[in-house]
Amino acid sequence: MTMDTLETDIEIAADGSVKLLSPLPAWLKPGRMHAVMLLKATHGKRQPPTATPEMIAKRKKAYEELRALGGLSDVIPDPVVWQRELRQDRVMPGRE
Numbered sequence: 001m002t003m004d005t006l007e008t009d010i011e012i013a014a015d016g017s018v019k020l021l022s023p024l025p026a027w028l029k030p031g032r033m034h035a036v037m038l039l040k041a042t043h044g045k046r047q048p049p050t051a052t053p054e055m056i057a058k059r060k061k062a063y064e065e066l067r068a069l070g071g072l073s074d075v076i077p078d079p080v081v082w083q084r085e086l087r088q089d090r091v092m093p094g095r096e
Helices: 053-068 079-087
Strands: 010-012 018-020
Antiparallel strands (some): 010 018
């Protein structure tokens, strides 16, 4: 059994799949193989998971259904006022 080293960044998707973020070397042939990964944080920051195509399709469908129902205008008649109330905006002293 031979062992080679491949150093690359990976992206871990929300569904748990792994994607290599650099081109594969010529010596690595397509097919199935066993890999051992040593994981090292990138600058101490974890990137948020990426939505899968299935997740995006479900979101699009939900938005379409919401639009077909007429949106949220019956619940939120004035979105700007609603946002201010939600954030509890206050006028700064001296800026009345």
